[in-house]
Amino acid sequence: MPDLSARAQLPGFTDSLTTGLLWLDDFLRFRYVNPAAKTLLDLDGQLIRSEPVAKALAGNDTFFAILERVRSTRETVTQRELLLDVGLPDTRHKVTVDCTVTALSESEEIPELLVELIPLDRHMRISHEAGLAQQSGINRALARALAHEIKNPLGGIRAAAQLLERKLPQPKMAEYTRVIVSEVDRLAALVDKLLGPARPATPVEVNLHALLDHVARLMGEGAGPKILRDYDPSLPELMLDRDQIVQALLNLAKNAGEAAGADGRVTFRTRSLRQFTLNGVRHRLMACADIEDDGPGIPPDVRPKLFMPLTSSKPQGSGLGLSIAQELVSRQGGLIEYTSRPGCTVFSVLLPVEAADAHASA
Ligand SMILES: Nc1ncnc2c1ncn2[C@@H]1O[C@H](COP(=O)(O)OP(=O)(O)O)[C@@H](O)[C@H]1O
Ligand SMILES: [Mg+2]
Structure with a gap:
């Protein structure tokens, strides 16, 4: 029996x-x-x-x-x-x-x-991704140190150029000093990006779906690729730094939009994952936001250094989007992982829910 x-x-x-x-x-x-x-x-x-x-x-x-x-x-x-x-x-x-x-x-x-x-994929992928995240952390530290070194003299160069402008014998020559000032400003803006967000995360209760809708608006929904939504209504509120998560999601969504092209499709999907181990910590519940596109997939040569700063396959790309997104998400105890094949690339933002639980029961 x-x-x-x-x-x-x-x-x-x-x-x-x-x-x-x-x-x-x-x-x-x-x-x-x-x-x-x-x-x-x-x-x-x-x-x-x-x-x-x-x-x-x-x-x-x-x-x-x-x-x-x-x-x-x-x-x-x-x-x-x-x-x-x-x-x-x-x-x-x-x-x-x-x-x-x-x-x-x-x-x-x-x-x-x-x-x-x-x-096995998930385990293999996660340890691989955790390695990448760590590597991207080291690279970011290096980029940050370099950025500081570059930024310090920039202020001096800018001030000197402005001073020079005032002493020039012919006003026409100011064209040159203006080039110096505008190039210094461009460099300073790039360095600010490299330094990434300076302030620590301040978690507030957020609704992931509201944030994704906001990101869709920032992407100029309606003009570019079609944005589809597949939201899990049972997803609880999360305790996150709103601006930092929006920035991370926006960086991923922009990449997805660029990969999909104007006629392509980008899907925002959410779901909850139970009993999920991340960076050695077991979470009872995690939220997952997938940003999927139907573009050509991540070029194979880019993959090994995907999350490192200054990795880009785009002519005008800064190569900072993914490294900053990974850093912002890891500051909230989360992780970004991905799968990619031609026609389907998915970046998944995994975020712990416990903090919100603790908050709710406090
Ligand atoms: N959704 C995607 N589809 C295909 N390739 C992608 C996608 N997202 C990122 N990539 C690849 O990763 C690279 C790095 O992205 P990112 O860090 O945002 O820098 P950037 O967008 O400035 O190039 C991109 O240049 C591209 O090669
Ligand atoms: Mg980008």
Whole structure:
């Protein structure tokens, strides 16, 4: 006899696991899919209960071979670094998982199956991103030190040029001193950008959706690429520095708009992530804002230094947008990560929610 009480408990505690769980009946149909598996396998929004797993995960022959093996032998099988093709035809992509399949009963003719899927991409990506964020921190420190060195004499040069202007014998010669002043001002503005926002974060309660709408307005919504919204209404308010988060989101949105082009599409999407570990800290709840575009994707040669200052593939680019955005988000305890392929680039801003919780209960 299958242990029905254990089965009945399965959905309860598995909701908050980061491991994806599939419970398949004896016809290999979904009996239960936990939220982590839905996200991992891109099953969100599809009717999955009682649907054959073969339909949702078509084309994954290795995976089905494992299921069949466990059904016939009842041995538990673990396959490391299994590559799965997931998603709907237009959002098809690959995920890497450690996969364990267990037969759920001893006695029935054909056993039901429990499939555990541990996502590896996210772990690999996050440690990679954390490395990048750290590297970008070091580079920013260097850029900052350099910027200070450049900025100090600029004031002197500007003042001297203005003084000189007043002493010039012919007023026409002032053209030259004005070039000096305007170039000094341009350099000073660039240095200010390099120095980044100086003031520390002052968190206030903010609504991420209101901020994203504000960013859409700043982007000149209506004139450029089409901006679509896919907001998770259950997202709680967050405790963040409003200006700094707007700046970070705007930098990402501008890049997305530039990549998508006037005829392209940019999507602002929000969702909440449960039990998420970031920089070694486990968060009960995190908010995620995705900024997606249908542009050509991030050039491969740019990727290794994407978040470093002065990295740009654009003729007029400052290469500061992403490094500043990453710094601003990390100041709020968050992280920016990305995935990119031609036609779909997503920058995800992960932000902790706890602070707002603590605030609410105080
Ligand atoms: N959404 C995107 N799609 C494609 N490439 C991107 C995207 N966002 C950033 N990039 C790449 O990253 C580089 C750095 O971006 P950023 O730091 O904002 O500097 P800038 O926009 O001034 O070039 C860009 O030049 C571009 O090559
Ligand atoms: Mg930019």
